Amino acid sequence: MSTLGNSTNIFWQECQVGKIDRQKLLNQKGCVVWITGLSGSGKSTLACSLSKELHSRGKLSYVLDGDNLRHGLNKDLCFKPEDRAENIRRTGEVAKLFADAGLICLASLISPYRKDRDMCRAMMNDSNFIEVFMNMPLELCEERDPKGLYKLARAGKIKGFTGIDDPYEPPLNCEMEIKQIDGVCPAPIAMAGQVVSYLKGRGFLES
Amino acid sequence: MSTLGNSTNIFWQECQVGKIDRQKLLNQKGCVVWITGLSGSGKSTLACSLSKELHSRGKLSYVLDGDNLRHGLNKDLCFKPEDRAENIRRTGEVAKLFADAGLICLASLISPYRKDRDMCRAMMNDSNFIEVFMNMPLELCEERDPKGLYKLARAGKIKGFTGIDDPYEPPLNCEMEIKQIDGVCPAPIAMAGQVVSYLKGRGFLES
Numbered sequence: 001m002s003t004l005g006n007s008t009n010i011f012w013q014e015c016q017v018g019k020i021d022r023q024k025l026l027n028q029k030g031c032v033v034w035i036t037g038l039s040g041s042g043k044s045t046l047a048c049s050l051s052k053e054l055h056s057r058g059k060l061s062y063v064l065d066g067d068n069l070r071h072g073l074n075k076d077l078c079f080k081p082e083d084r085a086e087n088i089r090r091t092g093e094v095a096k097l098f099a100d101a102g103l104i105c106l107a108s109l110i111s112p113y114r115k116d117r118d119m120c121r122a123m124m125n126d127s128n129f130i131e132v133f134m135n136m137p138l139e140l141c142e143e144r145d146p147k148g149l150y151k152l153a154r155a156g157k158i159k160g161f162t163g164i165d166d167p168y169e170p171p172l173n174c175e176m177e178i179k180q181i182d183g184v185c186p187a188p189i190a191m192a193g194q195v196v197s198y199l200k201g202r203g204f205l206e207s
Numbered sequence: 208m209s210t211l212g213n214s215t216n217i218f219w220q221e222c223q224v225g226k227i228d229r230q231k232l233l234n235q236k237g238c239v240v241w242i243t244g245l246s247g248s249g250k251s252t253l254a255c256s257l258s259k260e261l262h263s264r265g266k267l268s269y270v271l272d273g274d275n276l277r278h279g280l281n282k283d284l285c286f287k288p289e290d291r292a293e294n295i296r297r298t299g300e301v302a303k304l305f306a307d308a309g310l311i312c313l314a315s316l317i318s319p320y321r322k323d324r325d326m327c328r329a330m331m332n333d334s335n336f337i338e339v340f341m342n343m344p345l346e347l348c349e350e351r352d353p354k355g356l357y358k359l360a361r362a363g364k365i366k367g368f369t370g371i372d373d374p375y376e377p378p379l380n381c382e383m384e385i386k387q388i389d390g391v392c393p394a395p396i397a398m399a400g401q402v403v404s405y406l407k408g409r410g411f412l413e414s
Contacts, residue, residue, distance in 0.1 A: 012278065015258055017268075025262065060232055063220075
C-alpha cells in the first residue's frame, strides 16, 4: 500500500501476463518514438508514414497525436504553460502504457520544452524512449503553414505560439534527427525508413 | 479546425492505417470490457484471469487498473467527488484509445456512479463497450477485505468509502453480470470463461 501524490490507500496490481508475454505475441518490443519539432515540421507526416511502414512489416503501432488527444483525454486543458506541461505529462503516461502493452507508440507533439520531454523519458526505461527531432528551419515551417497558424501568430491572433513568441528548445541528446539534405527535405517514406532502420538495429522489431 | 473545450486551433489528424487494419493484423476486434463493482468483489481477479485466457488464445489485451493508473496518469487526483469523476473520465478516454488500437482493453475500476460509467460508454460505439458487473454481496466483499480498507472505513479512518458511507449504483443495463451461484463464487477461470464466451459470440475474437 502506498501514498502517492494526492492518493492514499493505493495498491499495485500485478497480472500474470506481462510485457514480455505481449511482446512475444506481437514479435516486437514495446517502445515510445517521441517526435518533437515546430508546427509544420512534419511530425504527423512522419508518424503516419511510420505507422504505414511498420504495419506493412506486420508490426503494431499506434499514433498519439497531440492535437487529437485534445479532442478527448486532454480536452480540459488549454495552452497556458501549466496546461501545456500537463498535456505532455498525460501523453507521456499514456505512451508508457502503450509501450507496456507491447506497441510501438508514435507520439507526435510539438513538446517545445526540454524539461517536459525529459520528464516523459524519465517515466520509462531510457532505452525504450526514442526521441526524434524534426530539425526543420522555422522559415520552411512558416512557409508550409499547413494549418494557417503561423499567419495567425504573426498577426497577433494567437499568443505564445512556438517559434514566434514562445521558444522551441531543441533536444541536446536525442536518438535521431530528421533534417534537410542539401536544402531538400527527405520524402515521408525516407524519413520513416530512417526510423525503421533505427528500430530494427536496436531489436525493437522482434521480441 | 475546431474549438474544443479549452482548446482552440485544433485539427484532427487522420492516418492511413486505421482501426480496421490493426484489427486484421491482430485477428480480433478492439473493445472495452469495463469491470465495475465494490472493492473486494473480484474485479482485478477477473481482469487478470481474463487477460491470461485471452493471451492463451493469441489475443492481445491490456488491463487498465484503477489503482495502477493512480500511480501515473491520475496521480494528480484524490478521492473527492470531482476527482473521482475525472479519474473515470480519463480512464475511459485511454480505454477508448486502446480499443482504437485494436486491443481488448480490460478496465477494472470500482466506478460506483452510473453517470460516470455511462459517460465512458457514450465516448465510443456502444457495441464496443461491454460493462461487466461484479455483483457480489457487500458482506462477502467486506469479509474478504483484501486490502484492509473496509476495516479502515468502518473505523472511520477512510471517509467516503464505496459501500460503507458512499453509494454504489448497480448498472441497470450492463452486458454481463458475474454473481454467486447457490451462495458460491465462480472460480476466476469460470468468470473469465463467461466473458470469453461473450466476446467470442459477438465476434470480438476475430477480425
